[in-house]
Amino acid sequence: MxxxxxxxxxxxxxxxxxxxxxxxxxxxxxxxxxxxxxxxxxxxxxxxxxxxxNLDKVVIEPRIPLAEQEEIATASYDEQETHNTAESHEEAKNDVTKSLYYRSGNYVLPRVTAEGDTVFKEFSLSNVYPAADEMRRVDGKIAIIFIDAGAYPALLRQAQKELPNVFSYAFTPYIKDISAHIDPNYENWLMFLTQPEDFPYSDRGPLALSNEQTQESWQAALEQSIGRTKNIVGLAGYPAAKFLTTDTSREFTSAFLAKAGLGYIHGDIAPDQVSKFSSDIPMGQADLVIDSVADQNDIALKLRALERIALDSGSAIAYAHLYPETIETLKKWIVDIGSRNIQLTTASQLVK
Structure with a gap:
């Protein structure tokens, strides 16, 4: 202290x-x-x-889980064959149908026969609605393709039950047992999986083609996509696809489609680029998507716009999704479509 x-x-x-x-x-x-x-x-x-x-590994919004996509991407045709129905065995007896395919490794791929037959010609359906004898005259024809079909099996069955078989279906390759979903009483297409413009924020999985890949990778991915089933008439491309923006990708795709005898519906290829595809390929353009917004009123407005395109140009092709709202709106829309001098038909009938 x-x-x-x-x-x-x-x-x-x-x-x-x-x-x-x-x-x-x-x-x-x-x-x-x-x-x-x-x-x-x-x-x-x-x-x-x-x-x-890890951009090449990003899958932002797959409709089918990534693990299942990877499994499907490597599945062989033989693994799918176990699910084929009696119709498939009857098909095997048809020499023309048999000659349309050849085996390449694990896959069975379509080809043009020596006689010039193709899967496009063989499996295209010329269905129309209303029937031709019910029409006073036809001023415009419309085809509607349900894209990504099979991702929701219950809605696929509902659409096929409640809508006429004039509607076409484009299946995603990522369906397990894809042959079991494809009904030959309908016109069936396969989605052409390509890199979207907003990649990597949107990604279409391991089978999607991108400009950064080699041509060998493109070939392998397409063989895996189309080699697990039959009764496919062609490929349907997504809108806003980044892939077909180069000469190399267009030349490759054109050669592949021509060799396979497949038709092609493109989403948004510029008119001056369409001429660069082989004239042997039946091609058409999807004019719009009718259900970007899954609302019945909005879908009805898009259908009116589709009618105007068909009446102005003679024909129109639209994409749709298997949404409950879309199915219900289409059921109402087709009731009096004939009174407006418009006829529904399958997509193959509107390609050139």
Whole structure:
């Protein structure tokens, strides 16, 4: 204990410590906030770098789980054959049908026969609705293709039960047991999986073709897509596809389709580029998607727009999804379509 006289000259440490604690206590939350913000930035940067380094692995919105996509992407034709029906065995007796296919490794691929027969000619259906004898005259023809068919089996069955078989169906290759879903009483297409414009935010899975791949990769992916089933008349391309924007990709696709004898519905190829495809390929263009918004009123407006295109140009092709709203709207729409001098037909009848 210091003498009282000396204590008066000593600094007041208690006050200083109190002040220091006050300053530190006030600054601590701010320091913690800065530290958390910095840590968050670093973590965000790591996530971004990780995504950039793994762009080829990103699958943002697959309709079918990635694991199942990978399984389907490597499935052979023989694995699908176990699910074929009696109709398939009857088909095997048809020499013309048998000659339309050849085996390539694990897959059975379509081809043009020596006589010039193709799967497009063999499996195209010339269905019309209403029937020709019910029409006063036809001013426009419309074809509607349900895309990504098979991803929702219950809705596929509903559409086939409640709508006439004039509607066409384009199946996603990622369906397990795809042969079991394809009904020869309908016109069947297969989706042409390609890299979308907004890749990698949207991705169509391991069988999608991209401009960064080699032609060998394109060939392998297409063989895996089409080599697991029959009764396919052609490929249906998505709108806003980035893939067919180069001469190399267009030349490859044209050669593949011509050799396979397949038709092709394209989403948005520029008119001056269409002429670069082989004249042997039956081609058509999808004019619009009627249910970008799954709302019955919006779909009805799109159908009116589709009618105007058909009446102005003679024909129109539209894509649709197997949404409950779409099925219900189409059921109402077809009731009096003949009164407007419009006839529904299958997609193959509107390609050239």
């Amino acid at each position: 210091l003498p009282e006289k000396l204590q008066q000259y000593m600094p007041d440490f208690s006050m200083r410590f109190d002040l220091r604690f006050f300053v530190i206590g006030s600054a601590l939350p701010l320091l913690l906030l800065v530290l958390a913000f910095t840590t968050g930035l670093l973590n965000t940067q790591k996530v971004i770098e990780s995504r950039i380094n």
